[in-house]
Amino acid sequence: MRKRKQKDGKKGIASAFRKASxxxxxxxxxxxxVILVVGLFRTFVSNRxxxxxxxxxxxxxxxxxxxxxxxxxxxxVNSYIIGGELVKENVSLIAITSFLVAWVTxxxxxxxxxxxxxxRRFACVRNILGxxxxxxxxxxxxxxxxxxx
Amino acid sequence: MKQKAVSQxxxxxxxxxxxxxVYFLGLVVFVYSLLFLFQPEKIKLSLKISTDVLLQILPSLxxxxxxxxxxxxxxxxxxxxxxxxxxxxxxxxxxxIFTGILSHGPVYVWYPLLxxxxxQGMKSGLIAAFLYSRAIKIPLLPLMFYNxxxxxxxxxxxxxxxxxxxxxxxxQMAEKQVLLQT
Numbered sequence: 095m096r097k098r099k100q101k102d103g104k105k106g107i108a109s110a111f112r113k114a115s116x117x118x119x120x121x122x123x124x125x126x127x128v129i130l131v132v133g134l135f136r137t138f139v140s141n142r143x144x145x146x147x148x149x150x151x152x153x154x155x156x157x158x159x160x161x162x163x164x165x166x167x168x169x170x171v172n173s174y175i176i177g178g179e180l181v182k183e184n185v186s187l188i189a190i191t192s193f194l195v196a197w198v199t200x201x202x203x204x205x206x207x208x209x210x211x212x213x214r215r216f217a218c219v220r221n222i223l224g225x226x227x228x229x230x231x232x233x234x235x236x237x238x239x240x241x242x243x
Numbered sequence: 244m245k246q247k248a249v250s251q252x253x254x255x256x257x258x259x260x261x262x263x264x265v266y267f268l269g270l271v272v273f274v275y276s277l278l279f280l281f282q283p284e285k286i287k288l289s290l291k292i293s294t295d296v297l298l299q300i301l302p303s304l305x306x307x308x309x310x311x312x313x314x315x316x317x318x319x320x321x322x323x324x325x326x327x328x329x330x331x332x333x334x335x336x337x338x339x340i341f342t343g344i345l346s347h348g349p350v351y352v353w354y355p356l357l358x359x360x361x362x363q364g365m366k367s368g369l370i371a372a373f374l375y376s377r378a379i380k381i382p383l384l385p386l387m388f389y390n391x392x393x394x395x396x397x398x399x400x401x402x403x404x405x406x407x408x409x410x411x412x413x414x415q416m417a418e419k420q421v422l423l424q425t
Contacts, residue, residue, distance in 0.1 A: 107316055114311035114359075118304075121355040124264030127271045128351050129300075133293030134274070137285050170380055178390035191399065198378040199406075204351045210263045211354040212361070212370065219417050220371050220410065227375075227406045235399045242394060 155189030163196025167203035191232035303348030328364040339369040343376030368415030375407035
């Protein structure tokens with residue numbers, strides 16, 4: 095009786111992992127695509143190119159900062175490094191913040207994967223909302239900081 | 244009737260999903276091949292970067308498969324519903340935000356697990372909150388403190404948590420609205 099239970103348990107675990115691997119395998123092509131696009135992005139778009147977009151006009155820079163953050167891909171460490179350089183170049187902190195927040199909350203490069211796996215409608219609403227929130231969060235953060243300091 | 248239409252849409256979406264991935268992969272491979280004709284060195288570099296990324300995220304991928312397997316074995320729709328489903332309340336929001344902050348690796352490796360959880364009853368709003376709160380990267384905080392100062396980072400983190408709740412709530416409302424309209 096106990097042996098049978100153990101056998102059933104092992105079968106259950108095996109089937110659970112088989113199901114997980116299958117589910118994961120269906121997402122693999124789209125994930126590989128995203129990884130390949132990240133490779134292209136990092137080769138063809140340099141940090142200097144991203145920094146050059148900022149002009150010094152706060153509103154324009156904030157909107158563009160969020161846009162550049164949204165289309166950028168890769169480790170957020172890069173965004174902090176670029177952000178640090180932009181601080182030295184006296185770019186508005188609101189623009190830098192919108193860039194930093196959009197980098198990690200909006201994913202244009204990852205969008206095909208998100209839409210395929212989690213649904214197109216979900217991905218559209220989430221990313222559009224993420225873009226708007228990146229701007230709002232940056233304004234709120236910098237204004238709060240200004241009030242405190 | 245309405246619910247049936249929605250579920251048929253979801254089935255369609257699930258059936259079509261793997262092919263979308265393959266088509267997109269085909270498109271990316273085509274772009275690589277095309278660019279290789281003009282800039283072979285840059286394409287080789289892109290491939291090297293992509294391979295490095297893949298190797299870097301490999302442990303995360305294995306962790307996700309492990310988590311999915313464990314979840315399939317131990318977690319049932321009732322448990323999911325209790326902790327991150329309709330009846331989860333504030334506990335669900337806290338769980339989504341904290342696990343989002345603690346999660347690591349690229350965001351796309353988490354999509355399959357989130358899809359499985361949603362199929363078992365996780366609210367879309369909590370998925371959005373999880374994804375948004377991933378903006379807080381604990382291991383990278385020292386670098387942020389160094390570049391932008393502690394007060395800025397603390398305020399930013401607070402607003403990110405608020406924004407993750409706002410985003411989750413709006414998505415939750417939008418989903419309800421869509422269900423009512425369909």
